[in-house]
Amino acid sequence: MPINFNAEENRHTYVGRDVQQDWFDLIQKLVDPGDKEIADIGCGGGIYSLAWVKMGAKKVTCVDSSQQMLADTAENTAGIPNIIIKQGDALCTGLPNNSQDIVFERALIHHISPENRTACFAEAHRLLRSGGVYILQDKTMQDVQLPGSPENIRGYILDVYPHLHHFEMQRRPNNIEVSHGLKTVGFKQIKTISLLEKCTTYKDFSQLATDFQLRKGRSIMHELSNEEITHLINHIKKFLGSKTDIVEKDFWTVWIGIK
Numbered sequence: 001m002p003i004n005f006n007a008e009e010n011r012h013t014y015v016g017r018d019v020q021q022d023w024f025d026l027i028q029k030l031v032d033p034g035d036k037e038i039a040d041i042g043c044g045g046g047i048y049s050l051a052w053v054k055m056g057a058k059k060v061t062c063v064d065s066s067q068q069m070l071a072d073t074a075e076n077t078a079g080i081p082n083i084i085i086k087q088g089d090a091l092c093t094g095l096p097n098n099s100q101d102i103v104f105e106r107a108l109i110h111h112i113s114p115e116n117r118t119a120c121f122a123e124a125h126r127l128l129r130s131g132g133v134y135i136l137q138d139k140t141m142q143d144v145q146l147p148g149s150p151e152n153i154r155g156y157i158l159d160v161y162p163h164l165h166h167f168e169m170q171r172r173p174n175n176i177e178v179s180h181g182l183k184t185v186g187f188k189q190i191k192t193i194s195l196l197e198k199c200t201t202y203k204d205f206s207q208l209a210t211d212f213q214l215r216k217g218r219s220i221m222h223e224l225s226n227e228e229i230t231h232l233i234n235h236i237k238k239f240l241g242s243k244t245d246i247v248e249k250d251f252w253t254v255w256i257g258i259k
């Protein structure tokens with residue numbers, strides 16, 4: 001069953017880790033966030049909203065459709081004055097026209113049905129000032145079907161449960177369609193970049209197993225029963241069971257468009 005972002009038991013799914021240097025390095029090559037107004041749409045627990053503040057943003061508006069996720073954002077960003085939290089839909093945020101320098105959407109569009117994605121891109125375009133930058137980060141089919149390995153732990157999920165290819169096919173954005181959609185709504189200088197982003201370091205295998213059991217940070221795990229997750233953990237244990245300081249990296253595609 002797809003993840004329910006509004007369910008209380010799914011709170012804390014997108015918190016508990018810090019953004020790593022790979023992501024900062026890429027973003028700093030693309031934009032200068034200093035003194036900019038930024039909307040982080042589909043912000044989850046606000047992990048990346050905080051990263052934008054760290055990079056010197058003037059104001060970060062955290063938008064999410066889920067009150068539960070925004071409760072995490074509020075906890076995670078407590079006391080930071082230039083963070084604004086707003087419940088809203090990515091297709092219709094309620095933020096003013098031409099109010100943002102950067103609109104950022106990470107791991108959002110695979111949760112938006114393909115027929116609504118153009119409306120999502122159009123909303124980002126409406127929010128941006130002229131010259132503003134839209135940054136979309138998500139996983140394509142190419143990113144998710146890379147085989148499992150100690151460097152690509154997520155890959156083990158499809159290795160063990162190949163039927164999930166179909167689930168991913170239905171929701172994963174296609175590079176050509178996204179680039180075309182961005183162009184259709186008026187973005188210029190559209191670029192696509194691959195990113196290998198370090199996300200989590202587990203001190204040992206038991207920490208990794210606990211994260212998997214809690215289905216943390218991976219909505220695809222909500223397609224699996226508890227028994228299937230236990231079987232998956234046992235499979236991964238064969239490769240990583242005796243390791244310490246296990247570094248998990250994720251393959252992403254990043255699209256950039258200028259208004």
Ligand SMILES: C[S@@+](CC[C@H](N)C(=O)[O-])C[C@H]1O[C@@H](n2cnc3c(N)ncnc32)[C@H](O)[C@@H]1O
Pocket residue numbers: 005014041042043044045046047048063064065066069088089090091105106107108111112219
């Ligand atoms: C996979 S999480 C990503 C969280 C965060 N961006 C990150 O990368 O850590 C997706 C987030 O998008 C939110 N979301 C899903 N559909 C949305 C929509 N139509 N409008 C706004 N937020 C949405 C969910 O509530 C969830 O917090």
